[in-house]
Amino acid sequence: MNLTTSAQRALKRNLTLEDALPTRMPVYVDSVAYLFGATALMSFLLLVVTGVLLALGGPFWYHTNSVGRFLDDAHFWSVQVFFAGLIAHLATKFFLGAWRGGRWATWMVGALLFASGIFTGLTGYLLQTNWDSQWIATQAKDAMNAAGIGAIFNTMDVGQVLMLHAVVMPLVVGAGIGVHLFLIRRDSPVRPYED
Amino acid sequence: MNVRTTEDVRALDLLGAGPRARENLRGVPLKPYDLLREGIVVFGFVLILVVVLSIVLKAPDYPTVNAENVATMQPLAFVQTAAGILAQDSDISAVADYGPPYGADTSAAEHIGPIAPAAWAKDIFGVTRPIDPPRDLIIRPLQRAAALDPALGLAVDRYASATAQQQGVWLAAYRKALSTATVSKGDVVVAPGDYGPVARMMDGMLRLGRSGLLEGAFAADDNRYYPYSFDLTKALLFFSIASPYTDSATHLQQLGNPQWGIVHETGNYPGAWWLDAYQVWYEVPAIADADNADLIVVGIMTVLFVVLLVLPLIPGLRRIPHGVKVYRLIWRDWYRTYAAEARSRE
Numbered sequence: 001m002n003l004t005t006s007a008q009r010a011l012k013r014n015l016t017l018e019d020a021l022p023t024r025m026p027v028y029v030d031s032v033a034y035l036f037g038a039t040a041l042m043s044f045l046l047l048v049v050t051g052v053l054l055a056l057g058g059p060f061w062y063h064t065n066s067v068g069r070f071l072d073d074a075h076f077w078s079v080q081v082f083f084a085g086l087i088a089h090l091a092t093k094f095f096l097g098a099w100r101g102g103r104w105a106t107w108m109v110g111a112l113l114f115a116s117g118i119f120t121g122l123t124g125y126l127l128q129t130n131w132d133s134q135w136i137a138t139q140a141k142d143a144m145n146a147a148g149i150g151a152i153f154n155t156m157d158v159g160q161v162l163m164l165h166a167v168v169m170p171l172v173v174g175a176g177i178g179v180h181l182f183l184i185r186r187d188s189p190v191r192p193y194e195d
Numbered sequence: 196m197n198v199r200t201t202e203d204v205r206a207l208d209l210l211g212a213g214p215r216a217r218e219n220l221r222g223v224p225l226k227p228y229d230l231l232r233e234g235i236v237v238f239g240f241v242l243i244l245v246v247v248l249s250i251v252l253k254a255p256d257y258p259t260v261n262a263e264n265v266a267t268m269q270p271l272a273f274v275q276t277a278a279g280i281l282a283q284d285s286d287i288s289a290v291a292d293y294g295p296p297y298g299a300d301t302s303a304a305e306h307i308g309p310i311a312p313a314a315w316a317k318d319i320f321g322v323t324r325p326i327d328p329p330r331d332l333i334i335r336p337l338q339r340a341a342a343l344d345p346a347l348g349l350a351v352d353r354y355a356s357a358t359a360q361q362q363g364v365w366l367a368a369y370r371k372a373l374s375t376a377t378v379s380k381g382d383v384v385v386a387p388g389d390y391g392p393v394a395r396m397m398d399g400m401l402r403l404g405r406s407g408l409l410e411g412a413f414a415a416d417d418n419r420y421y422p423y424s425f426d427l428t429k430a431l432l433f434f435s436i437a438s439p440y441t442d443s444a445t446h447l448q449q450l451g452n453p454q455w456g457i458v459h460e461t462g463n464y465p466g467a468w469w470l471d472a473y474q475v476w477y478e479v480p481a482i483a484d485a486d487n488a489d490l491i492v493v494g495i496m497t498v499l500f501v502v503l504l505v506l507p508l509i510p511g512l513r514r515i516p517h518g519v520k521v522y523r524l525i526w527r528d529w530y531r532t533y534a535a536e537a538r539s540r541e
């Protein structure tokens with residue numbers, strides 16, 4: 001068996017160039033509702049950009065440096081736009097019943113992205129190393145401990161929080177988005193209800 | 196989006212699309228589309244929005260509340276906290292009688308009947324963040340401070356070598372006296388009484404707190420890699436359920452709404468509002484008053500999440516969108532212009 005040939009065949013079957021980079025769309029894709037996913041995606045991109053720039057100076061410099069402060073402000077507002085886009089996306093996909101026609105996996109990966117996004121957000125709040133982090137760390141620990149998660153995740157261990165927020169979770173969310181987009185492009189947009 | 200005639204769209208075909216897309220789009224008119232252009236436009240929109248919000252509104256970054264702040268601003272409350280921790284009073288000490296992951300005793304760990312994740316996690320992973328509050332949060336820091344104050348060291352030794360019963364008697368008397376104590380020049384003054392070494396020790400704690408060295412003592416303890424340290428558990432737990440913490444925050448204008456837990460940001464900024472659906476359960480009195488409130492809320496949210504996750508597979512629930520008909524609004528052009536034609540072309 002030629003692995004490369006198989007890979008080519010799998011790609012042709014599942015993600016042609018026109019699937020990956022479409023130049024036409026079904027006419028029913030005609031509403032701002034279709035832009036909420038892209039809004040979440042683009043704010044995620046902006047989160048990665050501002051996050052990487054923040055990372056260059058380490059986890060503390062932005063408290064006192066004006067460039068760092070601006071990047072931190074932008075990171076903060078990207079999070080707000082991300083969740084606004086994400087929740088609008090989730091809600092509209094629900095009202096379209098967009099899991100029909102074998103798209104249940106797209107929906108489930110989306111739901112997992114929602115949960116991972118929330119956890120990433122929590123670690124971000126904990127990583128601010130300011131009064132908010134301090135307050136949230138001591139509040140959130142009880143739910144973590146009650147759920148047994150506290151045994152391996154400590155909201156008050158800023159080293160663990162840093163690694164989860166800046167390394168692990170972006171990889172998890174990024175990979176999840178990759179799978180989500182692959183499924184969406186392979187399947188093409190869900191058809192309207194036949195009524 | 197641009198208006199187009201049905202003739203325009205009929206001229207496009209699905210050449211180049213994969214089998215799943217062809218199958219799905221059979222009979223559906225197509226329109227020209229530019230993925231990258233749309234992506235760039237949305238990115239530009241998000242970028243401008245974020246930059247404007249950042250310039251106009253900025254984002255909050257209020258300083259922390261530490262032991263030095265509390266010891267300076269609220270000496271009496273500071274000493275009450277330290278004495279409460281030493282006495283293992285769970286109304287004041289965040290770690291007294293808590294159980295995993297700080298201690299092995301699971302009797303106070305939250306559970307719902309036989310469902311006890313905290314105890315299970317302890318069985319699997321052990322006590323992963325062991326903290327002995329009187330020793331780790333009071334005695335050990337005082338022993339370090341004793342290097343600068345030998346008399347304090349003698350007091351700590353005397354306390355440590357006394358019986359638990361004797362310790363309890365001293366502590367109870369001292370904590371009772373605190374209710375009528377006064378503050379003079381930043382020091383806490385209690386009426387004379389038999390507190391053994393406890394008054395001396397608490398005075399030592401207050402001065403250690405005021406010096407700003409208390410958190411350093413925590414970080415150095417049981418840490419062979421000091422000064423490297425990332426685990427702030429002891430420093431953050433010291434005040435975490437005692438009011439001096441939130442009161443000092445108010446003094447320092449670190450405005451927030453403690454009643455709303457992790458959802459609301461300080462000042463007038465939006466916080467993690469996407470957690471409102473989580474936080475709102477704590478507003479239900481029957482849950483808020485329960486000993487296992489956290490586990491109940493975690494349980495509710497876990498069930499709700501699983502429902503969201505497998506919604507496409509749940510008969511009945513997955514038909515809801517068809518019933519509420521919001522899709523008719525989003526796809527109104529389709530139903531008005533194309534639906535009948537697409538059906539006939541299939």
Ligand code: HEM
Pocket residue numbers: 033034035036037038040041044086089090093098099103106107108109110111113114117177180184188189190
């Ligand atoms: C990081 C989070 C997410 C990103 C970046 C994202 C991105 C996208 C994008 C760009 C699309 C295609 C454009 C569109 O239809 O809006 C899409 C489609 C879709 N998303 Fe998401 N999404 C995310 C989370 C979610 C969540 C939480 C759900 C639901 C639980 C979800 C369910 C879906 C479904 C079912 C589709 C297919 C729609 C169709 O066939 O028309 N996604 N997503």
